Amino acid sequence: xKTDLPSWEVYGNYKSxxxxxxxxxxxxxxxxxxxxxxxxxxxxxxxADPIVRRNxxxxxxxxxLNAIDGGNKKTRLPGDAFEAQLRGVLAExx
Numbered sequence: 001x002k003t004d005l006p007s008w009e010v011y012g013n014y015k016s017x018x019x020x021x022x023x024x025x026x027x028x029x030x031x032x033x034x035x036x037x038x039x040x041x042x043x044x045x046x047x048a049d050p051i052v053r054r055n056x057x058x059x060x061x062x063x064x065l066n067a068i069d070g071g072n073k074k075t076r077l078p079g080d081a082f083e084a085q086l087r088g089v090l091a092e093x094x
Contacts (some may be wrong), residue, residue: 004029012067023064031093032084036064043086053082 006028010021025034034042034050041064044054052069054076055062069075077085 012064022060023067029093034064034068036061040086041065042068043089045089049084051085052076054078064080 001077006025006026008026010023011025011034012023022037023035025032030046032044033040036057039057039061040053040060040070042050044093050068052065052072052075055065056079065076
């Protein structure tokens with residue numbers, strides 16, 4: 001059933017519900033935001049490829065990022081640039 005209400009799901013290949021709770025993607029309208037734990041690490045609008053933040057944490061977040069972009073580290077943005085772009089998208093949608 002298609003709905004315009006926000007939704008969430010686990011991304012990546014995580015069999016454990018406990019671990020999967022730390023790899024969530026939220027969809028609100030045309031905006032998807034991926035989280036690693038409580039930190040937004042990627043977003044996409046519509047059918048566009050995700051804009052992904054560089055890993056500034058560790059191997060677990062690295063696995064989350066790889067699940068989002070297939071390991072394409074060349075296109076990942078520094079944290080400040082990623083946050084500025086995400087804030088801009090959020091300002092347009094609220």
